[in-house]
Amino acid sequence: MKPFIVVLLMVTLLTSCIAKTEVIEDIYMALAMAVDFKPTHDDEASLDRSRKGIDLTLSVPLYTADHKVESISFKESGITLKETISSINHKSDQYLSISKLGAVLFSENVLRSGIGEYAETLNADPLISGRLILAMTEGRAEHILQGDFRTNNQPVGRYLCNIVENNFKTFDLPRMNLHQFIYEWKGIGMDPVMPIIEISEKKATLAGIAILKDDSYMGKLTVEEIVPFTWMKKNTRNGSYVVRLPEQNTTIQDSTTRVRYKYLPNHNQFNIYIRVEGKLTKSDLSKSIELSEVRNAINKQFTNQCETVIAKLQKWGTDPLGLGNVVRSRVRNWDERIWKEQYPSLNIKIIVDSTIRR
Amino acid sequence: MGKQFDELVNFHSKSSDFVSVAIAVDESIFISYYETMVDSKSLLQDLFPVIVRLNGDKIEDLYASLPFPGKQIVTDTNEQTQLLMIGYILLSNRTEEACIAVQAVRTESRSINAPEVEFSVIGPKDALIEQLDTNIMQIRRRLPVPELRVTRMEIGSLSKTKCAVMHLEGIANPLNLDYMMKRLNKIDMDVITDSTNIIQIIVDNKYSLFPQFLETERPDRLAHVLSFGGIAVLVDGSSQAFTGPVTIGQFLVAYEDYYLSWHLGSFFRILRILSILFSIFATPVYIAILTYHYHIIPTLLIGPIISSRINLPFPPYLEVIFMELTIELLREAGARLPTKIGQTIGIVGGIVIGTAAVQAALTSNILLTIVALSALASFAVPIFHFSNTIRVIRYPFILSAQMLGLVGIVVCASFLLVHLLRLKSLGTPYLQPFYPLRFQDWQDSVFRVPTASFNKRPGAFRPLRKDRTRTKKPDIDE
Amino acid sequence: MPSHHSIQANQQIPSSSALYIIFGTQVGLDYLTFQRKLTQAVGQDAWIALLITALLIHLAIWWMFTLLNRQQADLATINKRLLGTWIGALFNTALIVYFLLICMMSIRLYSEIVRIWIFPTIHIWVLELILLLLSYYLVSGGLRVIAGFFMFSQLFIVLNGIFYFLRNYYHPTNLLPIMTHTIPEISQAVWSIIPSFMGVEALLMFYPYLNNGKKAQRWSHGANAITMTVYLIILVFTLMFFSQEQLKDEMWPTLTLFKFVEFPFMERVEFIGATFQLSRVTPILSLYLWSALQTSKQQFRFSKRRMLPVYLVIVFIGSLMFHDVQQVLKSYSIIGQVGFVLLFVYVPLLIIVTRWLPVKGKGL
Structure with missing residues (x-):
């Protein structure tokens, strides 16, 4: 019996060569993907999405033996994402795999018409990472992938991810990736956001945050509004913030923020308490400043900024801060429908309390 | 007349x-x-x-x-x-x-030399020689008690090889002794030239790659095993004696561990376990990841790996088999040649072939590093036979990694685990003290406790008396 | 209590092995999928249902041991003893079918996991054949070897500890508010989670091989408690990680959690996570095969060695009959509920019957 088993085992193992080998250097690994509408449809944003064609661009790194890398891109048009991805292989001399994707860029028009379907397709593929970064760009997304960046010997896809990740890390931004998108899109009382990437001076930059309602684009928050948005959404560490005083500007460093929410259903009021602790940047000028002056300036300036952001969000009727979710976790028998009706008229109050050290 | x-x-x-x-x-x-x-x-x-x-x-x-x-x-x-x-x-x-x-027997033989196979930097420098009486003398000198029994027998219809079975009465389990004597008595063979011949005849599982008796040339190790309740067999004309029953933990023990402080001893043992795992799994995992699971590699690491492999004509598994066989060849050639030439071959072969293979695009330098490291790791195993096992056992893993990637490796590892679970040495489960689980025996297998605290004999030998000390440690307030 | 049966000492397994065998069969592959059906019913109150189910299973373990300690035999022998040759044979055949069905489902489920998560193009039968060969080798080593494999494979549950590294992704507010669901909803959830706690019924077959039945009871309760703890930890992680609506579309929440763990030398830990399930499914497969063999041995005096290839072929063919993974999961719940009936209806009935019947088997 024993030799029989060994023979049988070897036979099955040999036949199982059918499991498709994907040797690392014999495939193309797309690191970034751009989704645009076909140029002819680009201006007709209201057109029925299902009849619109999409242009798909994949950025693939080509490594050479002398440890250099260049990026090439593959382009294909189609109707659905899945179909386009599989037909892009017609143009490729090696198997083109998308399971290492790090970033997907959508043009503003695509985002405006809703990306739920694309996100669902990407999320349903277990071989695609959930940390995939979804981002928006105002022009055509493919231009970013074809951009000529002075990267540090990095493929474009990786470079774009690094730009976003560096911003996340430095400013302690809320996470924005595929999982988080699905989480906030499907979750009740929340709406997703995503970073906006633009090219400026041969560099990719974070140009703001796109605010979505369900899965479609409503409007953007500018770079200046990112910090207030973040501080209202989550606790942060190691941030920095510019304070405008009457005579000069100064910066708060190593700031730690805490955010607390309080919902007062009887007054239809929602209080957001933000506590800021930070250190004044050392400079000759800052020595003369009174700390209490800075504190008051911060409180006022920050409250104003937050209120601007909140006003925008309420106007668009989206809830990327997840205030609805906060209420859901505190109130029994919470109804999302009623909340959505109330939200635009909700009285949201920002209370900032700052402690500044030298 | x-x-x-x-x-x-x-x-x-x-x-x-x-x-x-x-x-x-x-x-x-x-x-x-x-x-x-x-x-x-x-x-x-x-x-x-x-x-x-x-x-x-x-x-x-x-x-x-x-x-x-x-x-x-x-x-x-x-x-x-x-x-x-x-x-x-x-x-x-x-x-x-x-x-x-x-x-008037001619008694010429070589004198007692330092151990070569199980070399140690510190500790006693005597090893067994080819003469039975001298060997018994060396052990008796370490255990000068009448309870140390020697049973002599002759094995081999032509060679008439003298054997001596040694055990400590009152400690060694009679069941084990009985097992050993029965197996030895059943041997029917014409020529026995070495203890390994006997081992190959009396093992529990002839198909197994794993050594099922512990071969040693160190009399101190023999005395140690005997004192735990093991059975030792010495064979005339063989400078290696063997002991049984054996468990997998004993193969991780280099006898020098006992002469080092317990921290160092434990560290080296854990290092050996890791090196065995590395030696078996390093190249198969390389194949699996590069052939199927490139997702696992961080994006930053993909560049260097692809760059080093971009011109290679072979798929990873051929590359690995090629390099593994080269290393085995170097080792085998080095072992067969006289010592001095052997060393030269090793160095020259290692450097020249390694560099040339990378330049000729036969292999990538990342793989070269991995293969060399895993070969090195396999030499960290103190018992020669076990180290050979580790080296050979890689190949099924390499093949199954090529067939089914990580799943193949786990399938192969499962087969290995089942094999080890089924394996017995003199009727004692081979995987002790891991299964059956005996945490007390871990003090002398996975790591080593201070000698003074090591006061219980390992359960694997099923000794008649467990305590190594005559007096018990006083309790609190005693 | 000394055991009254004729199992040789070197074939017995230590009573502590009940701990890892029962834990292993209970958790099985269920811990990859159980969160979904649980949260569908009761959302963030899932942990309450989990606790209730664990208590129920504790109860079942208690009366299983009452029966087994009294009879000192496995379920097949008890059936034969109490119900006579013919009805006993009928029940034991049903038992064999039950065991083999579990084999088919678990092997198919693992193959599907490999196909979905690792090799989208692999042929299911190849993988199943390899697994069955492995379990042939395992089962022919006897229960002692199966128990050993259980012990080693349970170590991989520690792998779930890496979920700690996802702490930035967790939203603790997802667990609130507590107790918003009604009792019917919770009992619905209990009913749906029962299959994930099944596996304790294997005890009915391997009990005589334990070297001390009385002690094994404590270990079995311990196993159930550990199962509950592991489920609870994974459930809490899952609830904090996913929003509930997202979880409803998530078929493999635990593996998705694995997907997010990242190390400097390694991304995508789910490949490791999915692969190592093989070492969890193999002993389960083997234990149930062994149970089927033991039943046919006790009832029909069939040689285990002869019957093993037959059962392997049956399992192989049977497991290829499923259409897709959804069907496997659905049947898995159904068979789990059959197990519930076995534990909560049949075993208590037997206890009541044996209360008044003299024990024939003592000193067997």
């Missing part, structure tokens, strides 16, 4: 090193011996002068007047032949069948 003895002499005379001459004054005494087997110095200096001056016709008279210790009267022809063969001198007169056998 008796008739039978005459026949005996005639029978042996067909060998040219057999000598049978009449000496003494009246040529009344015949002396017969194999000149290659007897010690000529004692023959000339001690024996001849006495024999020449002998007188008396009767064998008994002769016997009485011989002033030697190892003498006996032998009448049986078969016994006479046997004694001749092992270096006795036979004295006979013309009339009687009986003759006197005088021991």
Whole structure:
């Protein structure tokens, strides 16, 4: 019996060569993907999405033996994402795999018409990472992938991810990736956001945050509004913030923020308490400043900024801060429908309390 | 001269090193011996002068007047032949069948040297040699108690190899001894030249790659195992003795561990376990990841890996097999050649072939590093046979990694685990102390506790007495 | 209590092995999928249902041991003893079918996991054949070897500890508010989670091989408690990681959690996570095969060695009959509920019956 088993085992193992080998250097690994509408449809944003064609661009790194890398891109048009991805292989001399994707860029028009379907397709593929970064760009997304960046010997896809990740890390931004998108899109009382990437001076930059309602684009928050948005959404560490005083500007460093929410259903009021602790940047000028002056300036300036952001969000009727979710976790028998009706008229109050050290 | 003895002499005379001459004054005494087997110095200096001056016709008279210790009267022809063969001198007169056998065995052998296979930097520098009595002496000197029993036996219908089974009475489990004696008694083979021959005959599972007895050349290790209740078998003509029952934990023990402080000993043992795992799994995982699971590699690492492989014509598994075989070849060639040349081959081969293979795009330098490291790791195993096992066992893993990637590796590892679970040494589960789980035995397998705290014998030997100390440690407030 | 049966000492397994065998069969592959059906019913109150189910199973373990300690035999022998040759044979055949069905489902489920998560193009039958060969080798080593494999494979549950590294992704507010669901909803959830706690019924077959039945009871309760703890930890992680609506579309929440763990030398830990499930499914497969063999041995005196290839072929063919993974999961719940009936209806009935019947088997 024993030799029989060994023979049988070897036979099955040999036949199982059918499991498709994907040797690392014999495939193309797309690191970034751009989704645009076909140029002819680009201006007709209201057109029925299902009849619109999409242009798909994949950025693939080509490594050479002398440890250099260049990026090439593959382009294909189609109707659905899945179909386009599989037909892009017609143009490729090696198997083109998308399971290492790090970033997907959508043009503003695509985002405006809703990306739920694309996100669902990407999320349903277990071989695609959930940390995939979804981002928006105002022009055509493919231009970013074809951009000529002075990267540090990095493929474009990786470079774009690094730009976003560096911003996340430095400013302690809320996470924005595929999982988080699905989480906030499907979750009740929340709406997703995503970073906006633009090219400026041969560099990719974070140009703001796109605010979505369900899965479609409503409007953007500018770079200046990112910090207030973040501080209202989550606790942060190691941030920095510019304070405008009457005579000069100064910066708060190593700031730690805490955010607390309080919902007062009887007054239809929602209080957001933000506590800021930070250190004044050392400079000759800052020595003369009174700390209490800075504190008051911060409180006022920050409250104003937050209120601007909140006003925008309420106007668009989206809830990327997840205030609805906060209420859901505190109130029994919470109804999302009623909340959505109330939200635009909700009285949201920002209370900032700052402690500044030298 | 008796008739039978005459026949005996005639029978042996067909060998040219057999000598049978009449000496003494009246040529009344015949002396017969194999000149290659007897010690000529004692023959000339001690024996001849006495024999020449002998007188008396009767064998008994002769016997009485011989002033030697190892003498006996032998009448049986078969016994006479046997004694001749092992270096006795036979004295006979013309009339009687009986003759006197005088021991004059040539006792030349090499002196006791430092262990070579199980080398240690510190600790005793003596190893077993090819002579049984000397070996027994070395062990008895370490365990000078009457409870250390030696059972002698002869194995091999042609080689008549002398074996000695040793155990400590009152500690060793009689079941184990019984097992061992039964297996040894059942051996039916013509020539036994080394202890490994015996091991291969008496193992529990002949198909297994894993050594099921612990071979050692260190008398201190033997004494140690005996004191735990193990059974040791020494074989004449073999500088390696073996002990049983054995568990996988014992193969991780280099005897030097006991001479180092326990922290170091434990560290080296854990290092050895890791090196075994690395040695088995490193190259298969490389194949699996590069052939199927490139997702696992961080994006930053993909660049260097692809760049180093971009011009290679082979898929990863051929590359790995090629490099693994090269290393095995270097090792094998180095082992067969004389020491000095062997070293040269190793260095030259390693450097030249390695560099050339990378430049000729036969392999990538990342793989070269991994293969070299895993070969190095396999040499960290202290027991030679086990280290060979580890080296060979990689190949099924490499093949299954090529077939099914990580799943293949886990399938292969599961087969290995089942095999190890089924394996027994002298009826003792091989995977002790991991399964059956005996946490107490971990103190001398996975790591090593301080010698003073190591006061219980390992359960794997099923010793009759567990305590190594005579007095118990006092409890709190005692 | 000394055991009254004729199992040789070197074939027995230590009573502590009940701990890892029962834990292993209970958790099985269920811990990859159980969160979904649980949260569908009761959302963030899932942990309450989990606790209730664990208590129920504790109860079942208690009366299983009452029966087994009294009878000192496995379920097949008890059936034969109490119900006579013919009805006993009927029940034991049903038992064999039950065991083999579990084999088919678990092997198919693992193959599907490999196909979905690792090799989208692999042929299911190849993988199943390899697994069955492995379990042939395992089962022919006897229960002692199966128990050993259980012990080693349970170590991989520690792998779930890496979920700690996802702490930035967790939203603790997802667990609130507590107790918003009604009792019918919770009992619905209990009913749906029962299959994930099944596996304790294997005890009914291997009980005589334990060297001390009485002690094994404590270990079995311990195993159930550990199962509950592991489920609870994974459930809490899952609830904090996913929003509930997201979880409803998530078929493999635990593996998705694995997907997010990242190390400097390694991304995508789910490949490791999915692969190592093989070492969890193999002993389960083997234990149930062994149970089927033991039943046919006790009832029909069939040689285990002869029957093993037959059962392997049955399992192989049977497991290829499923259409897709959804069907496997659905049947898995159904068979789990059959197990519930076995534990909560049949075993208590037997206890009541044996209360008044003299024990024939003592000193067997």
